[in-house]
Amino acid sequence: MNEMEQLLEKALKLEQQGEKDEALETLSHAFDILIDEAGAYAKAQESTVTDPDELRAMAPVLIEHSTVFLRQNLTAAMILNNMGLLFGELGQYDAAVQKFEEAVRLTPANTEFDDPSDNLQAVLMKIAELNAPEEETALDG
Numbered sequence: 809m810n811e812m813e814q815l816l817e818k819a820l821k822l823e824q825q826g827e828k829d830e831a832l833e834t835l836s837h838a839f840d841i842l843i844d845e846a847g848a849y850a851k852a853q854e855s856t857v858t859d860p861d862e863l864r865a866m867a868p869v870l871i872e873h874s875t876v877f878l879r880q881n882l883t884a885a886m887i888l889n890n891m892g893l894l895f896g897e898l899g900q901y902d903a904a905v906q907k908f909e910e911a912v913r914l915t916p917a918n919t920e921f922d923d924p925s926d927n928l929q930a931v932l933m934k935i936a937e938l939n940a941p942e943e944e945t946a947l948d949g
Contacts, residue, residue: 811841812838812841812842812845812883815834815835815837815838815841816835816838816883816886816887818834819831819832819834819835819838819890822834823890823894828894828897828898829898831894832891832894832895832898835887835890835891835894836891838887839884839887839888839891842878842881842883842884842887843874843878845877846873846874846875846877846878846881846884847870847874849873849874849877850869850870850871850872850873850874850877851870878914879914879916880916882915882916882919882921884911884914885911885912885914885915885916885921885924886911886921888907888908888910888911888914888924889907889908889911889921889922889924889927891907892904892905892906892907892908892911892924892927892928892931893927895907896927896930896931896934901931901934901935901938902935904927904931905928905931905932905935908924908925908927908928908931909928911924911927911928912924912925912928
C-alpha cells in the first residue's frame with residue numbers, strides 16, 4: 809500500500825469517527841501527493857528540460873498531460889468527491905461545490921464510481937434552501 813492509499817484509508821477512518829476536519833486535512837494531503845505524481849508524469853512525458861523559462865513555456869502542455877493523468881486515475885475524482893462531502897458536512901458549501909465540480913471534471917467516462925454530479929446537485933439545492941427568503945409568518949391585523 810503506497811502513502812496515498814494509506815492516507816485515504818486513514819481519512820475514511822477519521823470520517824467514520826466523526827473527525828471531519830482531520831479527515832479533510834488528510835484527504836487534502838493525499839490529493840497533494842496525487843497532484844505531485846501527475847506533475848512528475850507530465851514532465852516525464854515531455855523531456856528532460858530543466859531551464860525554468862522553457863518549463864514555463866511548456867506549462868500548457870504539462871498541464872494537459874497532468875489532466876490526462878488525473879482523468880485516467882479514478883483516485884483523483886474519489887478524493888475530490890470525498891473532500892466535497894466533508895466540506896458539506898462542515899457547512900462549507902462553497903468549498904464543497906468547488907470540490908464536486910472538480911470531481912465531475914475528472915471522473916473518467918464509463919466508470920462504476922458514483923457520479924459526483926449527484927452530490928454537486930444536492931449541495932447546490934442546500935445552498936438554494938439556505939439562501940431562499942423566509943416566508944413571512946406574521947399576519948397583518
